[in-house]
Amino acid sequence: MGTDRWVPAKAAIPVIGGSLAYMHDPLTLMRQLHQRHGPVAPVRMPGPGPAAFILGPDACGAVLRNADKAFVNGWELLVGPFFHRGLMLLDGAEHRQHRRIMQQAFSRERLAAYTAALHPAVAAELDTWRAGERFPAYPSLKRLTLNLATQIFMGGHRIADPVELDRVNQAFIDCVQAAGAMLRVAVPGNRWHRATRGRATLERFLTAQLPAARAAGGDDLFSVLTRVEDEDGTRFGDADVVNHMIFLLMAGHETTTSTVSTAMYHLGRHPDWQERVRAEVAELGPDPTVEELGALPDLDLVIRECQRLVAPVPVLARRVVTDTEVAGRRVPAGTRAMVCLQLSHYLPELWTRPETFDPERFSPRRAEDRSHRYAWAPFGGGVHTCLGMTFSNLEVRTVLAQLLRRFRWTVPAHYVPPMSNVSLPYPKDGLPIDLMSSGARARHTW
Numbered sequence: 001m002g003t004d005r006w007v008p009a010k011a012a013i014p015v016i017g018g019s020l021a022y023m024h025d026p027l028t029l030m031r032q033l034h035q036r037h038g039p040v041a042p043v044r045m046p047g048p049g050p051a052a053f054i055l056g057p058d059a060c061g062a063v064l065r066n067a068d069k070a071f072v073n074g075w076e077l078l079v080g081p082f083f084h085r086g087l088m089l090l091d092g093a094e095h096r097q098h099r100r101i102m103q104q105a106f107s108r109e110r111l112a113a114y115t116a117a118l119h120p121a122v123a124a125e126l127d128t129w130r131a132g133e134r135f136p137a138y139p140s141l142k143r144l145t146l147n148l149a150t151q152i153f154m155g156g157h158r159i160a161d162p163v164e165l166d167r168v169n170q171a172f173i174d175c176v177q178a179a180g181a182m183l184r185v186a187v188p189g190n191r192w193h194r195a196t197r198g199r200a201t202l203e204r205f206l207t208a209q210l211p212a213a214r215a216a217g218g219d220d221l222f223s224v225l226t227r228v229e230d231e232d233g234t235r236f237g238d239a240d241v242v243n244h245m246i247f248l249l250m251a252g253h254e255t256t257t258s259t260v261s262t263a264m265y266h267l268g269r270h271p272d273w274q275e276r277v278r279a280e281v282a283e284l285g286p287d288p289t290v291e292e293l294g295a296l297p298d299l300d301l302v303i304r305e306c307q308r309l310v311a312p313v314p315v316l317a318r319r320v321v322t323d324t325e326v327a328g329r330r331v332p333a334g335t336r337a338m339v340c341l342q343l344s345h346y347l348p349e350l351w352t353r354p355e356t357f358d359p360e361r362f363s364p365r366r367a368e369d370r371s372h373r374y375a376w377a378p379f380g381g382g383v384h385t386c387l388g389m390t391f392s393n394l395e396v397r398t399v400l401a402q403l404l405r406r407f408r409w410t411v412p413a414h415y416v417p418p419m420s421n422v423s424l425p426y427p428k429d430g431l432p433i434d435l436m437s438s439g440a441r442a443r444h445t446w
Ligand code: HEM
Pocket: 073, 087, 088, 089, 099, 248, 251, 252, 253, 255, 256, 259, 311, 312, 313, 316, 317, 378, 379, 380, 381, 383, 384, 385, 386, 387, 388, 389, 391, 392
C-alpha cells in the first residue's frame, strides 16, 4: 500500500483557528478537512505533539480496530485528571481484565434489576414536569438523568442527607464540565479548579460509602461493582471501584441526556413520528420489562436516527505509540488521533439526504446503516466499544416511553437548536419545548 508523506503540523490550520472552528461548527470543519486532506488530516491542537483528524468510516474503523496495536486511548489529556483509571482510560491487558470484570455488572440479570428501578425513578422526576408551559427541556432532562444515575448507580436511597446528595451531584457536574475548559490549569474559581475539587469530593464520598455499598448487597451499580468478579474470581479493589464509579457516572449521564433531548426536538418537529411512537408505547404496561422495551421497532428507528444526527460522543481520542499507517497515510508515533465518528454519519455516499430526519433509513427495507460497519457508530468500536450501550438504550426508551404517555409536545416554529460544541454537544439555549398533557391536541406551529 502506498504511503503518503506525513504533512507537518505547520501546514495545518492554526491552533486557535482550528479549535474555534471546531467549537463553532465541527461538522463543517470535518467536511473541509476531509475534502482537503482525505482520511487523515493533520491539525494543530493545543497539547504535546502532532495531531490529526481521522475521517471517514474506513479510517475510523482501522483506528478503532487497531490491528497493529499502534493506538492507545488518548483521553488522558482531555479528561484524565477527573476520570483517570476509568475503564475508557485503561489500555492493554489491564483494560481487558477490568472490562471482563465490569461486564458482569451489565449482565441480563443486572440489566433487568436496573430497569425495574428505572420506572419509579423516572416517574418521580416526570411528576415534577408541568404541561401547559414553554420550558427549557435540556436542563430538566439533565437533572432527570443525574437523579437516575444517583439512584440506579449510586444507590441514592442510602444517602439520607439531601445536602450531601446535592453536594455530590454538584461535584460530579463540575467534573463533567471540565472537559470543555479552555484553560486546563486550576485557577481558583475556574472550571478546572472546580473539577479538581469535585473529583476530590467524589473520591471522599464514594470511599466513605464503600463499606455500606458492599454490605448492602444491593442492585445498584455501586453495590454490584464491589462484588462482581471475572471467571478467575478476580474482583476490583476499593480504589478501582471508586475510579470506575466516577467514570461511569460521567459516561452514562451527558450521553443519555443528549439522545433524549435530540429525540424530544425531532419528535417535537415531526408530529407524525411522535404519534407513531406514542401509539407503540401506549401498548406497554406500567413497568415494561427489558424484553418489552427491546421490542419497540419504531422507537428504535427514531433513537438510532437521533444518535446519527447528533452523535453524543462525536469524536474519540487516541494516541499513536508506534509509527503506523491509516488508509495508506503514515501517522508517526506521538500523534494525537481524533476519530471523527460524526462525519461518517453525514456522508452522502452512505446516507440518503443525510441532513434530513428520516428514521425509516434504518428500517430493514432500507438499512442504510449496513452500508459500512462504521457508517453508524455512536457507541464506537473495537475493544473500547461502549459497555453501557444496552443499559443506555433501556434508559432512553424508559424515559421516552413515559414522556410520550404523559405528554405531547412541539418546538417553536422554525426553531433549530444552537449547539454548544465546547465539550460534548448540547443545545446552548436549553431547548425550548411547548409541553401539553397527552390528552391535549398538539398545536403545530411550524
Ligand atoms: C447514548 C448513550 C451513550 C453513548 C452514545 C456512548 C458512547 C460511548 C463511546 C463512543 C464509547 C467509546 C469511547 C472510546 O472508544 O474511546 C463509550 C465507552 C464507554 N461507555 Fe458509553 N455511551 C453511552 C452511554 C453509556 C452508559 C449509560 C454507560 C454506563 C452505564 C456507558 C459506559 C461506557 C463505558 C464503561 C465505556 C468504556 C468502555 C471501554 O473502554 O472498554 N456508556 N461510550
